[in-house]
Amino acid sequence: xxxxxxxxxxxxxxxxxxxxxxxxxxxxxxxxxxxxxxxxxxxxxxxxxxxxxxxxxxxxxxxxxxxxxxxxxxxxxxxxxxxxxxxxxxxxxxxxxxxxxxxxxxxxxxxxxxxxxxxxxxxxxxxxxxxxxxxxxxxxxxxxxxxxxxxxxxxxxxxxxxxxxxxxxxxxxxxxxxxxxxxxxxxxxxxxxxxxxxxxxxxxxxxxxxxxxxxxxxxxxxxxxxxxxxxxxxxxxxxxxxxxxxxxxxxxxxxxxxxxxxxxxxxxxxxxxxxxxxxxxxxxxxxxxxxxxxxxxxxxxxxxxxxxxxxxxxxxxxxxxxxxxxxxxxxxxxxxxxxxxxxxxxxxxxxxxxxxxxxxxxxxxxxxx
Amino acid sequence: xxxxxxxxxxxxxxxxxxxxxxxxxxxxxxxxxxxxxxxxxxxxxxxxxxxxxxxxxxxxxxxxxxxxxxxxxxxxxxxxxxxxxxxxxxxxxxxxxxxxxxxxxxxxxxxxxxxxxxxxxxxxxxxxxxxxxxxxxxxxxxxxxxxxxxxxxxxxxxxxxxxxxxxxxxxxxxxxxxxxxxxxxxxxxxxxxxxxxxxxxxxxxxxxxxxxxxxxxxxxxxxxxxxxxxxxxxxxxxxxxxxxxxxxxxxxxxxxxxxxxxxxxxxxxxxxxxxxx
Numbered sequence: 354x355x356x357x358x359x360x361x362x363x364x365x366x367x368x369x370x371x372x373x374x375x376x377x378x379x380x381x382x383x384x385x386x387x388x389x390x391x392x393x394x395x396x397x398x399x400x401x402x403x404x405x406x407x408x409x410x411x412x413x414x415x416x417x418x419x420x421x422x423x424x425x426x427x428x429x430x431x432x433x434x435x436x437x438x439x440x441x442x443x444x445x446x447x448x449x450x451x452x453x454x455x456x457x458x459x460x461x462x463x464x465x466x467x468x469x470x471x472x473x474x475x476x477x478x479x480x481x482x483x484x485x486x487x488x489x490x491x492x493x494x495x496x497x498x499x500x501x502x503x504x505x506x507x508x509x510x511x512x513x514x515x516x517x518x519x520x521x522x523x524x525x526x527x528x529x530x531x532x533x534x535x536x537x538x539x540x541x542x543x544x545x546x547x548x549x550x551x552x553x554x555x556x557x558x559x560x561x562x563x564x565x566x567x568x569x570x571x572x573x574x575x576x577x578x579x580x581x582x583x584x585x586x587x588x589x590x591x592x593x594x595x596x597x598x599x600x601x602x603x604x605x606x607x608x609x610x611x612x613x614x615x616x617x618x619x620x621x622x623x624x625x626x627x628x629x630x631x632x633x634x635x636x637x638x639x640x641x642x643x644x645x646x647x648x649x650x651x652x653x654x655x656x657x658x659x660x661x662x663x664x665x666x667x668x669x670x671x672x673x674x675x676x677x678x679x680x681x682x683x684x685x686x687x688x689x690x691x692x693x694x695x696x697x698x699x700x701x702x703x704x705x706x707x708x709x710x711x712x713x714x715x716x717x718x719x720x721x722x
Numbered sequence: 723x724x725x726x727x728x729x730x731x732x733x734x735x736x737x738x739x740x741x742x743x744x745x746x747x748x749x750x751x752x753x754x755x756x757x758x759x760x761x762x763x764x765x766x767x768x769x770x771x772x773x774x775x776x777x778x779x780x781x782x783x784x785x786x787x788x789x790x791x792x793x794x795x796x797x798x799x800x801x802x803x804x805x806x807x808x809x810x811x812x813x814x815x816x817x818x819x820x821x822x823x824x825x826x827x828x829x830x831x832x833x834x835x836x837x838x839x840x841x842x843x844x845x846x847x848x849x850x851x852x853x854x855x856x857x858x859x860x861x862x863x864x865x866x867x868x869x870x871x872x873x874x875x876x877x878x879x880x881x882x883x884x885x886x887x888x889x890x891x892x893x894x895x896x897x898x899x900x901x902x903x904x905x906x907x908x909x910x911x912x913x914x915x916x917x918x919x920x921x922x923x924x925x926x927x928x929x930x931x932x933x934x935x936x937x938x939x940x941x942x943x944x945x946x947x948x949x950x951x952x953x954x955x956x957x958x959x960x961x962x963x964x965x966x967x968x969x970x971x972x973x974x975x976x977x978x979x980x981x982x983x984x985x986x987x988x989x990x991x992x993x994x995x996x997x998x999x
């Protein structure tokens with residue numbers, strides 16, 4: 354899509370103003386506790402200016418950089434997942450009356466309008482997968498639907514991939530191509546702005562946009578193309594379904610299980626992992642009980658617990674479940690791989706397990722290019 | 723649209739102790755309109771919700787044409803089912819459903835039916851057996867094979883005895899260990915497979931129980947020439963939502979809650995062989 358215009362850096366706060374005026378709470382990336390997380394954004398000065406992330410298997414570090422930019426970094430642990438698929442959510446409440454009768458009350462959907470500034474291409478691809486899962490499969494998830502309906506997305510094309518990124522090989526980045534209302538290409542002096550929806554056009558119309566020169570557009574495109582070329586990690590194919598399901602008894606599953614702590618970090622930071630458990634939390638008054646949903650992980654013992662036995666009793670079968678679902682089962686379920694190449698599971702794994710390396714070993718190939 | 727996660731209130735109309743650890747709850751939705759509108763197919767299941775404790779998936783054993791009651795036969799084995807075991811007539815609980823794909827009773831019309839079950843695996847097939855007996859002329863021969871660990875574990879003994887007397891029906895039951903006056907086989911249920919009078923080309927099979935038993939049953943049927951497409955298995959996995967959202971029930975690429983729980987062997991046989999999948 355051609356650029357709508359150029360927003361000078363000096364006018365960047367006008368974007369937040371326009372979104373707030375349109376009724377959105379703005380959320381944007383900010384440095385917190387040594388990483389970059391999404392939180393309410395009051396002003397663009399709170400964005401991670403001149404900050405660079407150094408990511409390696411099992412390592413995430415922020416450093417100062419000399420880039421005069423707010424988005425010269427790849428990603429933090431969160432993606433968009435917690436904004437829509439809440440880590441903890443009440444699904445319904447039960448009331449028990451004195452005569453023993455029960456009343457079940459649905460949770461009131463929180464219909465807040467939220468605008469996210471800084472969504473990455475990989476995160477938009479993951480959001481598309483969660484839309485399929487929570488909105489377009491058999492039943493609609495009401496809470497997700499309400500939050501999704503109020504979401505406005507300002508994407509930023511990725512120009513600074515981390516060493517752990519491999520979105521180019523999954524086809525999900527570094528350029529944001531779908532699912533955004535506005536997309537930004539950051540330059541030192543400002544932002545090329547393109548609209549991806551009518552809502553985005555309405556916000557763009559309120560910004561003091563200058564015309565975008567062809568030279569600026571070309572320079573921005575060149576940066577994104579270079580970002581794709583800089584990625585060294587890759588998956589050997591976008592469809593590994595048959596290859597993985599043909600290797601369910603491969604010795605590599607045991608080899609990776611000997612390193613894996615089964616902590617579930619990978620599933621927490623994965624922007625597409627959707628597993629959650631439901632449980633009841635009765636109040637001490639004895640009359641009300643909340644039925645809640647919390648993120649779950651296929652690495653826990655409880656995940657496959659069934660009337661007295663655990664189907665996946667060891668780490669070997671749990672890692673196998675995670676990888677064969679992520680790269681295999683998703684094709685049957687939602688028509689593509691469940692991996693968007695963000696690399697978070699690699700960086701946030703405390704022992705540095707790299708799924709691209711595991712796949713290469715399973716397939717008997719070299720991991721890097 | 724109603725929130726798909728929220729249960730309806732049901733009342734326990736009757737509680738039947740079937741065996742020391744197994745009981746049946748006969749339920750009625752307290753909203754008469756909801757109860758009248760409730761429909762299910764044999765092989766489907768409900769989520770039962772015990773106040774303050776949790777939800778569990780339980781198959782429906784009553785007859786789909788019984789408009790009085792929705793029956794669930796439950797083994798008291800986990801945190802929720804041990805709590806459900808304490809419910810008495812008049813107590814309330816939550817229920818939502820029915821969920822999943824049931825037995826292929828339309829596809830089975832005009833064919834012989836072989837049902838192989840083990841332990842409480844017989845429960846999800848009882849509704850199908852009743853369904854067939856109500857429409858006996860539409861189906862061919864019926865073969866029922868059920869295995870239990872101990873003869874005292876056999877549920878619905880009188881029903882099995884009555885079915886054994888019915889025309890065009892063969893009943894084969896085995897107990898690994900048996901008490902006195904046990905009229906059936908003592909030993910493994912797989913030892914009875916060879917006695918089943920099965921005509922491979924006419925037979926549709928329904929299997930439910932421990933996966934090892936289902937695998938053995940399916941292999942025996944395949945060996946006798948029954949097509950993998952005509953062998954159906956009811957699978958069990960952890961389930962929290964029953965809506966295809968929570969991810970617990972995955973078996974390979976399948977969601978047992980919505981793609982099953984009843985599957986063709988042709989579609990899942992490859993996953994049954996793999997431990998811990």
